Amino acid sequence: MMGPSETRTRGVVLMALMTLAHTAGWVGVNAGVNGSLLRYDALLDFRSVPPRAMAIAFEEVGDYRRARGDLSGAAEAFARCVALDSTNARRWTILGNTQAMQGNAPGARLAYERAIALGSADGEVRMNLGIMLFRQGDTDGAVRRLQEAVALDSTDVNAVCTLGQMLVEGKGDMQGALPWFERALRLEPGNRKARAYADRCRSAPGPSMKRSNE
Secondary structure (H helix, E strand, O other): OOOHHHHHHHHHHHHHHHHHHHHHHHHHHHHHHHHHHHHHHHOOOOOOOOHHHHHHHHHHHHHHHHHOOOHHHHHHHHHHHHHHOOOOHHHHHHHHHHHHHHOOHHHHHHHHHHHHHOOOOOHHHHHHHHHHHHHOOOHHHHHHHHHHHHHHOOOOHHHHHHHHHHHHHHHOOHHHHHHHHHHHHHHOOOOHHHHHHHHHHHHOOOOOOOOOOO
C-alpha cells in the first residue's frame, strides 16, 4: 500500500502515464507486444519529471513487463526505480522478488538486505533471504533470518516450519527443531511436512523428547 506522499506524487505523472498507456495499447494492437514495449519505454524519457515521479513510472513499467513474463526487463525497470528512490524498502523488496524469480541470487540477496536495512517489517522478505542464505551454506545466517520472520508473524506456518527444517537439515538439532514443528501443527494440524519432521525429531537418538500438547 502506497503512502500519502507517493499517492500525491503519482498525480505528477498521471497525464504522462495516460498518454503512455493509450499509445502503448495502440502500438500493441498494430505492431505486437515488442513494439508496444519499445514505445512504452520511449515515452518514459521525460527529462522534466521529478525523480520520485519517474520512480513511480519505472515501477509501472516493471509491473507491466513482469506480468508479461519479461523478468529481465522487469528487473531492469525496478533497478532504475530504486536508483531514483533508494530509501523505499517496498521497492527494494519488489526488485529482490523479481531477481529471485530470475535466478539472480546475489542480486536478490542484496536487494532483500537493503530492504531490511531500510526497516522493512515484511516477514516474507526475511524468510526468502533465509532460504537463500541456507542454499548458499550460511546456516547460522539463515536461522537468524527465519527467527526474525517468525518474530514478526508467529502465525506464519510456512516460516515456522521452514525454521524447524533448517535446524534439522543444517544443524542436526532435532531437539531444538521439535518445538517449531509442534507449533506448526498447533497452527495447522493437517500439515504433513510438520508432522513428518516432528515424528522424525521424536524418533531421533538423544535426549528424550516428549510429545507436547498439539
